[in-house]
Amino acid sequence: MITVRFLPQDQSVQAHGGDTLLDCALDHGISLPHICGGNCSCTSCHVYILQGIQNLSPVEEPEEYRLSTARNLQENSRLACQAILIGGDVTVYIIGETDEWKM
Numbered sequence: 060m061i062t063v064r065f066l067p068q069d070q071s072v073q074a075h076g077g078d079t080l081l082d083c084a085l086d087h088g089i090s091l092p093h094i095c096g097g098n099c100s101c102t103s104c105h106v107y108i109l110q111g112i113q114n115l116s117p118v119e120e121p122e123e124y125r126l127s128t129a130r131n132l133q134e135n136s137r138l139a140c141q142a143i144l145i146g147g148d149v150t151v152y153i154i155g156e157t158d159e160w161k162m
């Protein structure tokens with residue numbers, strides 16, 4: 060099992076390899092915006108990966124393009140609906156609508 064810690068609520072949950080971060084959050088009742096329903100056509104599920112970015116599937120198209128349109132893009136940005144757990148623990152920061160948080 061993989062442990063995924065979601066901030067800022069600081070909730071840790073168990074997940075399976077092959078799940079997306081969005082699946083993982085929703086399966087455990089954690090609020091994570093997903094306006095397009097996980098189809099990679101919005102940026103509402105934009106998150107920052109604070110630890111374990113190597114434990115996620117690499118960024119590929121169409122995520123790469125969609126992510127490039129996200130506000131406050133950082134090197135550790137991912138779209139939660141496209142980032143798949145491939146093994147090892149991950150810490151994720153869910154960006155709020157008015158969140159000015161930066162690394």
Ligand code: FES
Nearest residue numbers: 095097099104140
């Ligand atoms: S939910 Fe829209 S891109 Fe992830």
